[in-house]
Amino acid sequence: MHELSIVAGLFETLSAQARENRAARITGVTLRIGRLSGVVPELLESAFDMYKKGTIAEAAKLTVEVVPLRVRCRACGAERGVESYVFLCAACASPDLEILQGTEMILERIELESDDA
Amino acid sequence: MATKDVIVLADLLGTNKKIASDIRTELERRGILAVNLLSSPGAGKTSLLEQIAVRLRDTAKMAVIEGDIETERDAERIRARGVPAWQITTGGACHLEAKMIARVLPQVPPESEFLFIENVGNLVCPASYELGERLRFVLLSTPEGDDKPKKYPKAFTTSDVLVLTKVDLLPYLPFDLEKVKAEALELNPRLQIFVTSAVTGQGLDELIAFLWRARRDLTARHA
Structure with missing residues (x-):
């Protein structure tokens, strides 16, 4: 249950972004969360809703895009998705795999509103 | 009222990664091999560290950082073995x-050769946080059951070493050692596996030899 401490860090970035862009409100937040990131999207959403009260993102809608795990074999170059956490190349059985995506935890974009015309 | 979309692309763990990277640079510059130990509560992290302390304290300078939700108990156990612990x-x-x-x-003696960091007992959350370690150990004790690697994949995919602990209990448990090794290697083919018991001492000399090799590699890289 480290989702709350991740969300606390997220809100530091959000308020910095709002200041930088002279925004009055943040209305949308989109995260990209890898399947092997170690956090649970549902728990992130609850933590976000709990944390946002009284902040500049009080009315923000959170969107979590879950990123599937994909690897590339360094031996034969084959690329594929990983469903069952078997980290061996399905084509040549090499264990030398590069993780292309699926471990990230990224604040992708935010939607801001400002009061000036 | 104006609205705008901003592409941020910020790593949610970016602040932690930056601090961890600074710690790693500083420790490696000093020639300190740092090991982050992960496991569920009660898998034997402190018992393993006590046994490492007994085997390293006369020939090496080691230090231990203990992480727990409450109490000073683990640090006291390590200090009782003559090793500084925080x-x-x-x-x-x-x-x-x-x-x-x-x-x-800043309290860790700069001339230390090994720094062990015992994480909070939890097989899930600690896996997401780098602490500046050179090596990550995940411990799995035989009473926990042989199905854990696939259930808690991140702890196993992000570790360098799997230490199977309490193997002296194998005669009493339905724990398939070969199945655990095979499943852990499916998750992480680079994982080095040690089969140990803090009671009988099984596997500990091999683990100590591995630690010395890892420290030699570290100091050779930074010589």
């Missing part, structure tokens, strides 16, 4: 973060 109590947090290590680091 306790971090997180007051509820389920994992250690790099900034907590950064606060303790």
Whole structure:
């Protein structure tokens, strides 16, 4: 249950972004969360809703895009998705795999509103 | 009222990664091999560290940072073995973060050769936080069951070493050692596996030899 401490860090970035862009409100937040990131999207959403009260993102809608795990074999170059956490190349059985995506935890974009015309 | 979309692309763990990277650079510059130990509560992290302390204290300078939600107990156990230890109590947090290590680091003797960081007992959350370690150990004790690697994949995919503990209990448990090794290697083919018991001493000399090799590699790289 480290989702709350991740969300606390997220809100530091959000308020910095709002200041930088002279925004009055943040209305949308989109995260990209890898399947092997170690956090649970549902728990992130609850933590976000709990944390946002009284902040500049009080009315923000959170969107979590879950990123599937994909690897590339360094031996034969084959690329594929990983469903069952078997980290061996399905084509040549090499264990030398590069993780292309699926471990990230990224604040992708935010939607801001400002009061000036 | 104006609205705008901003592409941010910020790593949610970016702050922790930056602090961890600074810690790693500093420790490696000093020639300190740092090991982050992960496991569920009661898998035997402190018992393993006690046994490492007994085997390293006369030939090496080692230090230990203990992470727990409450109490100074683990640090006291390590100090009783003649090794300096600092306790971090997180007051509820389920994992250690790099900034907590950064606060303790000035107290770690600069001439240390090994620094062991015992994480909060939890097979989930600590896996997401780098602490500046060179090596990550995940411990799995035989009473926990042989199905754990696939159930808690991140702890196993992000570790360098799997230490199977309490193997002296194998005669009493339905624990398939070969199945665990095979499943852990499916998750992480680079994982080095040690089969150990803090009671009988099985596998500990091999683990100590591995630690010395890892430290030699570290100092050779930074010589």
